[in-house]
Amino acid sequence: MLKTKKSESTKAKTPKTEPKKENAKQESKIKELQTTRERKTVIMQGNEAVAYGALDAGVNFFAGYPITPSTEVAEILAAELPKRGGVFVQMEDEIASICAITGASLAGAKSLTATSGPGFSLMQEGIGFAKITETPCVVVNVQRLGPSTGMPTSPAQGDIMQAKWGSHGDSPSIVLYPDSVKEAYELTIRAVNLSEKYRTCVILLMDEVIGHMRESVRLPDMANVRVINRIKPTVPPHWYKHYDENQKYLSPLASYGEGYRFHVTGLTHDAHGFPTNKSSEGGEMMDRLRKKISYNIRDLVQIESHQMDDAKIAIFTAGITARAAKAAIAMARYEGIKVGLLRPLTIWPFPDDAVRKMLRNVDTVIVPELNQGQLIHEIRRLTKDKSDGDVIAIQRVNGQLITPNDILRKIKEAC
Amino acid sequence: MMDKSYEIRLSGSGGQGLILAGIILARAAVIDKHKVTQTQSYGPESRGGYSRADVIISDREIYSPEATNFNCLLALTQEACDKYLFDLRETGILIIDTTYVKNLALAADNTYELPFTEIAMEKLGSPISTNVLSLAFLVKVTGIVSESALEISLRESVKPAFVDLNIKAMKLGFDLAKNYGK
Numbered sequence: 001m002l003k004t005k006k007s008e009s010t011k012a013k014t015p016k017t018e019p020k021k022e023n024a025k026q027e028s029k030i031k032e033l034q035t036t037r038e039r040k041t042v043i044m045q046g047n048e049a050v051a052y053g054a055l056d057a058g059v060n061f062f063a064g065y066p067i068t069p070s071t072e073v074a075e076i077l078a079a080e081l082p083k084r085g086g087v088f089v090q091m092e093d094e095i096a097s098i099c100a101i102t103g104a105s106l107a108g109a110k111s112l113t114a115t116s117g118p119g120f121s122l123m124q125e126g127i128g129f130a131k132i133t134e135t136p137c138v139v140v141n142v143q144r145l146g147p148s149t150g151m152p153t154s155p156a157q158g159d160i161m162q163a164k165w166g167s168h169g170d171s172p173s174i175v176l177y178p179d180s181v182k183e184a185y186e187l188t189i190r191a192v193n194l195s196e197k198y199r200t201c202v203i204l205l206m207d208e209v210i211g212h213m214r215e216s217v218r219l220p221d222m223a224n225v226r227v228i229n230r231i232k233p234t235v236p237p238h239w240y241k242h243y244d245e246n247q248k249y250l251s252p253l254a255s256y257g258e259g260y261r262f263h264v265t266g267l268t269h270d271a272h273g274f275p276t277n278k279s280s281e282g283g284e285m286m287d288r289l290r291k292k293i294s295y296n297i298r299d300l301v302q303i304e305s306h307q308m309d310d311a312k313i314a315i316f317t318a319g320i321t322a323r324a325a326k327a328a329i330a331m332a333r334y335e336g337i338k339v340g341l342l343r344p345l346t347i348w349p350f351p352d353d354a355v356r357k358m359l360r361n362v363d364t365v366i367v368p369e370l371n372q373g374q375l376i377h378e379i380r381r382l383t384k385d386k387s388d389g390d391v392i393a394i395q396r397v398n399g400q401l402i403t404p405n406d407i408l409r410k411i412k413e414a415c
Numbered sequence: 416m417m418d419k420s421y422e423i424r425l426s427g428s429g430g431q432g433l434i435l436a437g438i439i440l441a442r443a444a445v446i447d448k449h450k451v452t453q454t455q456s457y458g459p460e461s462r463g464g465y466s467r468a469d470v471i472i473s474d475r476e477i478y479s480p481e482a483t484n485f486n487c488l489l490a491l492t493q494e495a496c497d498k499y500l501f502d503l504r505e506t507g508i509l510i511i512d513t514t515y516v517k518n519l520a521l522a523a524d525n526t527y528e529l530p531f532t533e534i535a536m537e538k539l540g541s542p543i544s545t546n547v548l549s550l551a552f553l554v555k556v557t558g559i560v561s562e563s564a565l566e567i568s569l570r571e572s573v574k575p576a577f578v579d580l581n582i583k584a585m586k587l588g589f590d591l592a593k594n595y596g597k
Contacts (some may be wrong), residue, residue: 043438043441043453154456213480214452215453216452323478323479324481326478326479403479404478405483
């Protein structure tokens with residue numbers, strides 16, 4: 001299946017009839033598009049920011065099946081990628097989409113797809129394949145409410161655990177979670193960068209409200225955007241190992257067609273990618289998948305600490321709910337209540353050390369989230385010394401946001 | 416100019432162009448160099464069902480992007496008016512389309528009542544520009560963005576073929592506000 005997708009994509013990318021002159025012309029046009037795009041303050045939608053973040057990070061392949069509330073990402077990339085020499089493919093479904101971006105990545109592309117809950121569920125197997133084959137790619141999941149098709153236009157934060165555990169077989173995940181349009185742009189670039197660096201499928205979780213919200217933003221000039229590309233092998237082809245255990249778990253990645261010989265399979269494999277059933281090699285491979293995340297936790301974890309210095313009450317939440325929390329904190333501080341916010345920008349791997357350290361000084365933790373209790377379990381795990389009453393939940397799953405007043409009420413109850 | 420944020424909710428039913436009106440207003444606020452967020456809520460239908468757009472304009476960082484206590488409410492349907500009226504501030508401005516809003520449960524101090532849809536049909540030949548007509552009225556009454564910013568934003572936000580019609584609707588909206596009560 002992957003092979004077919006790959007051949008399709010390469011065919012679309014370099015049509016045989018296209019002369020070299022045209023290529024040069026296109027390249028200069030691409031350069032012009034990248035450098036002259038106006039970076040003034042504009043009104044921009046979250047999904048739009050994801051699309052432009054992807055382009056600025058160098059994504060040149062998108063395969064997807066458009067779905068509310070993520071559709072604008074596909075719409076914009078369908079218009080913009082061909083102009084830049086990239087490829088946009090509308091697939092028959094989400095299973096094909098994740099397979100196509102994995103295949104394109106193995107052929108050397110930077111690839112991304114965007115979806116919502118129903119599609120994210122279908123993609124789980126493919127995400128596992130990208131992880132075990134250590135293939136860089138990015139999946140954007142703009143969450144909606146409920147199981148199955150649920151409420152397509154309503155916000156929810158129900159996929160937090162699915163983003164970590166959705167694919168079977170106990171492998172670590174990198175999942176980022178923005179709280180504004182600007183951050184959607186920044187974290188999209190970061191997601192692409194981390195996928196290239198750590199050779200894995202990185203997930204960008206978004207809230208429906210962030211995806212559809214428009215905000216005044218000024219994106220950084222291209223000169224200030226840091227782009228990471230995968231490390232390419234420098235060894236002679238016959239020395240190349242697709243999964244090189246001597247490279248601090250971040251091994252170079254050759255693309256198909258570059259003269260390096262490697263095998264790609266979803267089965268447990270050896271350093272060259274060939275299937276193995278030996279417990280020693282299988283165990284090594286699992287170890288490798290775990291260690292490349294856990295050994296680099298400092299690089300992966302990002303957290304925002306907002307008014308926590310003197311806080312006696314901490315609010316812990318991510319995404320859109322953190323915006324309501326900040327509004328609630330402003331109101332509470334006006335009344336002299338010492339409250340602050342901890343917000344993970346990277347939710348997986350969970351920022352254990354950072355959170356533990358910051359929670360040590362507070363009496364109470366409030367965890368508001370648009371689900372029936374997901375982040376709160378991580379907080380309870382890290383606050384074993386606190387009694388049940390010291391970790392307070394605010395949960396909502398009716399398609400409405402948690403308001404600043406909802407949070408303010410709980411802050412006052414905790415005083 | 417603004418110490419606090421100014422919250423506006425534009426409400427009605429799907430197909431009335433309220434989200435576009437919200438985008439036009441938000442873009443005008445950016446042109447006037449304010450910070451702005453614009454959010455929306457609507458059903459899965461492309462026409463009918465409920466629809467609303469929130470615009471928050473401020474000179475400070477805007478935390479919560481959802482309007483909860485409006486400075487101004489525009490209601491183009493009875494249902495929207497009934498649903499959101501009680502979240503309008505006491506000092507807030509209420510603008511209703513009397514083509515569809517027949518009962519007012521609570522009269523706000525600053526209530527503006529006009530049959531916007533009827534006026535659009537009569538003066539512009541179609542109800543399609545009711546959104547821009549009522550938005551221009553709102554801008555003139557609240558003064559929240561400049562008239563010129565609204566015009567620039569409008570020209571940037573609608574398809575070229577519809578610019579003339581919408582500019583006409585905008586000017587009519589300004590005139591209606593100027594002559595209101597006379």
